[in-house]
Amino acid sequence: MIDLENEFPPLNDFTYLNTASSGLIPKSVIAWRHQHDEDFLLNASLFRDDHKILIEQIRQSVSDYFKASMDDIALIPNFTFGFNTLLDGFDPKMEFLMLKGDYPSLNWPVERREFKHRYVPIDQNLEQNIRQAFEQKRPDVFAFSLIQYISGICLSFDFLADLKQAYPSTLFVADCTQFLGTEPLDFKASPLDVVIGSCYKWMLSGYGNGLLFVKDTAKAKLYPKVIGFNSTEYKSFEREDAPFNRLFEPGHHDTLNHGSVAEAIAFVNSLGAENCFNALNAIKKNAMEAFVNRGLIDDFIATREEHSSIFNLKLSSADYYNLREAGVISSLRGDGVRVSFHFYNSTRDLDRLLQLLDAR
Known part of the structure; x- marks a missing residue:
């Protein structure tokens, strides 16, 4: 099994929730x-x-x-x-x-x-x-x-x-x-x-x-x-x-x-495309539930039949900079802070984000 943290070095240094801005590039592609x-x-x-x-x-x-x-x-x-x-x-x-x-x-x-x-x-x-x-x-x-x-x-x-x-x-x-x-x-x-x-x-x-x-x-x-x-x-x-x-x-x-x-x-x-899609869907589902429970996204988004793994959270620019200081990489978009999850993100990434938000 491929070690994703080895394949994507930024995962070792950041909680990278910014694929909607710029995706990570695998080591194998760089090679x-x-x-x-x-x-x-x-x-x-x-x-x-x-x-x-x-x-x-x-x-x-x-x-x-x-x-x-x-x-x-x-x-x-x-x-x-x-x-x-x-x-x-x-x-x-x-x-x-x-x-x-x-x-x-x-x-x-x-x-x-x-x-x-x-x-x-x-x-x-x-x-x-x-x-x-x-x-x-x-x-x-x-x-x-x-x-x-x-x-x-x-x-x-x-x-x-x-x-x-x-x-x-x-x-x-x-x-x-x-x-x-x-x-x-x-x-x-x-x-x-x-x-x-x-x-x-x-x-x-x-x-x-x-x-x-x-x-x-x-x-x-x-x-x-x-x-x-x-x-x-x-x-x-x-x-x-x-x-x-x-x-x-x-x-x-x-x-x-x-x-x-x-x-x-x-x-x-090489990872199995279906495995990657399933992993993305799993982290997306967990993120949606966590954000709904905390009132971080608009109610109507939670009721839609389908949603992507991109979320615009009801946070301020100050929250954005605090997250960045703590190593959570996201983007200021619209009226909130946009986070996005790909298959290389884990529940640990989501938990880290939620820990910081809950401690505000």
Whole structure:
């Protein structure tokens, strides 16, 4: 059995409850990165001769893990690049429905391009608000974060599947940065037309990498404007032959950062992905119960059928700094202190947090 505290050294020094801000990176991934750069140092351009093979191996690893077709996967540097590039491919007359207070890098680009858009509030009636907005006028695109970065509120796949069945022509575009790596995703079977996410949080891959999945339902309505020589070089080198997914990979690939995604996936698989998901769900359940009992989260969140492992606690900025001084790493977000739990967190981490809060 892998010693998680050895694999993730910060666990020895902190009570790390901040994966929603920045995930830990495994030692094994760091070791691979060192070897990668050593090979580059010693072999220079020879090292890059086979980089196309590595990129397709990475794509295959992502395909297997998320059950997405190889042709539907683009390797991107981060969510924000992917989403902005995607938006430039939409008809400017398309109308968007979004969530008020969602991640700024999701809402701002739509506003800046002056797409017609509406917002629904994120409150105890979130799903009802969304349904009512659809009933009032069906949007061309429903763009949303699957998990809210401030509160941890999430939309269930059951709800989204029902909504998609009722409105099949609406494109569902999901920011999954706070979701990827927290539970299984079968992209082909999901109601989502587009998934975009950065991999430096729950995917444990470090910075500079992200994933974009696009189904044929969305490809038919998208006309990406971005292109580069790298988009074509796997085929005839002719611009018209660029595959759709490669339009989002216009320049040279960063094998270090994209390779880190595949290595992180391999690490999770070595632990047993299902084991990791089960461990996360267990600590999430315990945290929810403890926070509800202490009145640290909004009552309506406790009554929702599903919630993520992100919690916004009713604490002050002074509480945040006191926790930080005591070695508990969290984030100031919204009106409270955000804590988040991954599979590498233990009941000891939760107990330490509760001990400090109870002693206030």
